Amino acid sequence: MTPDAVHDEPVLLERDGEIAILRLHRPDRLNAFTDEMCERVIAAMDRIDADDTVRAVVLTGSGRAFCAGADLAAGGDTFVLGDDPDTGGAPADQGGRVALRLYRATKPVIAAINGPAAGVGVTMTLPADIRIASDTAKFGFVFTRRGIVPEACSSWFLPRIVGISTALEWTLGGRMVGVDEACARGLVREIVPADRILARGIELARELVSGTAPVSVALTRQLMWRMLGADSPEAAHRADSLAVYLRGASGDAREGVESFLGKRDPQFPDRVSAGLPDLFGESAPET
Numbered sequence: 001m002t003p004d005a006v007h008d009e010p011v012l013l014e015r016d017g018e019i020a021i022l023r024l025h026r027p028d029r030l031n032a033f034t035d036e037m038c039e040r041v042i043a044a045m046d047r048i049d050a051d052d053t054v055r056a057v058v059l060t061g062s063g064r065a066f067c068a069g070a071d072l073a074a075g076g077d078t079f080v081l082g083d084d085p086d087t088g089g090a091p092a093d094q095g096g097r098v099a100l101r102l103y104r105a106t107k108p109v110i111a112a113i114n115g116p117a118a119g120v121g122v123t124m125t126l127p128a129d130i131r132i133a134s135d136t137a138k139f140g141f142v143f144t145r146r147g148i149v150p151e152a153c154s155s156w157f158l159p160r161i162v163g164i165s166t167a168l169e170w171t172l173g174g175r176m177v178g179v180d181e182a183c184a185r186g187l188v189r190e191i192v193p194a195d196r197i198l199a200r201g202i203e204l205a206r207e208l209v210s211g212t213a214p215v216s217v218a219l220t221r222q223l224m225w226r227m228l229g230a231d232s233p234e235a236a237h238r239a240d241s242l243a244v245y246l247r248g249a250s251g252d253a254r255e256g257v258e259s260f261l262g263k264r265d266p267q268f269p270d271r272v273s274a275g276l277p278d279l280f281g282e283s284a285p286e287t
Contacts, residue, residue, distance in 0.1 A: 011040035012062075013047065018055040019205045020048045020107075021198070027063025032071035033120045038094040042101045049106045052271045055214065056205035057105070059128065060112040060198055066137065069119025095120035095152030102127040103153075103225060106218040106272045108208045112201030113137050114194065118176075123152035126161060129221065130204055131187065134194040137179045139187065145174040160228055162186050213252040213268040218276055219243055226280060239279045246277050 014021040022044050024031040048054050061067055084091040102109050102124070111128035118140035125131055141158075143150045150158070150171050159167040162185050170177055182188050192200045209217060223243065227236045247253055251269040259266035 009040070010034065010037045011044060013044045015054075016202050018053060018209065019202050020044075020051075020054045020057040021202070022048070022057055022059045024059075024061040024067055027061075027065075029071065030065035030068035030116070031061045031063065031121070032068045033095070033124075034071045035094055038098055041098050045101050045105060050273060052214065052273050054107060055209035055217075056108040056110065058110045058112050058198065058201040058205055059102075059125065060201060061114050063115070064136065065115040065121075066113045066117040067119075067121025067124070068116065069121050069140070069142070093151040095123055098124045099127050099152040099154075099157070106221070106276065107214075108205060108217065108221065110201045110205045110208075112192075112197045113188065114197045116140075118142050119146075120152055123150065123154040123157075126152070126154055126157035127225075129208070130189050132190050132192055132197065132200055132204065133179050133182065133188040134197040135179060135191050136194050137182070137188075137191075139170075139177040139179075139182050140174065141171045142174045142176075144172060156229075211266060213256060213266070213270065214272050215250070215252060215268075215270045215276065216247060218272050219247070219279065222276075222279065242277070243279050 010024070010026050012021075012023040012025045014023065022041065024033075024037065024041075026032060026034075026037070045057070048057050098120075105127075108130075109128045111125040111131040113125060113131060113133040115134060115136050116138050117125065119142055122139045122141060141150060141154070154171075158171070161167075162170075166185050177187075179188070179191055183191050190200075223236070223239060227239065230236055255266050255268055
């Protein structure tokens with residue numbers, strides 16, 4: 001994967017070794033989100049997942065804001081959407097498409113929120129595995145103040161991250177939330193000086209992937225996210241059992257044990273691009 005060199009593009013894809021940096025890049029508009037940016041982020045994630053040399057991705061923004069929310073250049077018609085051409089009904093919201101693409105990622109996702117984030121600018125970060133924020137950040141689930149409702153699957157993600165009471169407080173009232181409150185209530189893991197936010201995001205990403213098997217990381221991420229919605233621990237047990245069975249017979253498992261016993265760094269042979277097993281279908285063993 002080659003870093004994007006055209007810096008007037010609204011989304012940039014860069015590299016720091018094995019870490020991809022996905023950057024919202026409309027700093028003159030506080031990275032206000034557009035349909036084009038939606039398509040660019042999804043395409044970039046497709047490239048990241050297809051590249052076995054990328055182990056994790058850091059999502060951040062250019063300039064002093066992470067993302068001010070939807071671009072309001074269309075004025076009062078900003079949120080007037082056409083019918084889905086295939087169904088004639090409501091189209092998929094663009095924030096939801098981005099959120100689901102991040103949720104489905106096979107690599108860890110770190111959100112390094114470099115400044116204020118509002119609307120889709122905050123909801124798109126909810127599927128990240130870790131969120132950190134600069135000391136200049138603040139957050140606004142401002143949808144009711146714009147006459148709309150939360151999107152980007154945030155009605156699923158946000159209560160699971162901060163609890164239902166906090167989720168309701170923030171989304172019903174739509175007030176701006178300071179970074180200290182966001183950290184205290186679990187929206188972000190830590191607060192970082194603004195000039196250190198990207199470096200810290202890359203550091204955390206490396207901690208997640210150093211010495212780990214890429215396929216095992218991808219499957220672990222799937223298990224943790226998918227089991228948030230499981231109706232019982234039995235569902236998790238079935239998926240875990242199938243994963244342990246399949247991974248236990250893999251070259252990665254052999255290499256993991258032999259490298260540990262030999263006191264050397266592992267060289268895991270399996271690749272995410274070769275495909276991942278379905279851990280959640282009917283093939284899982286019964287207990």
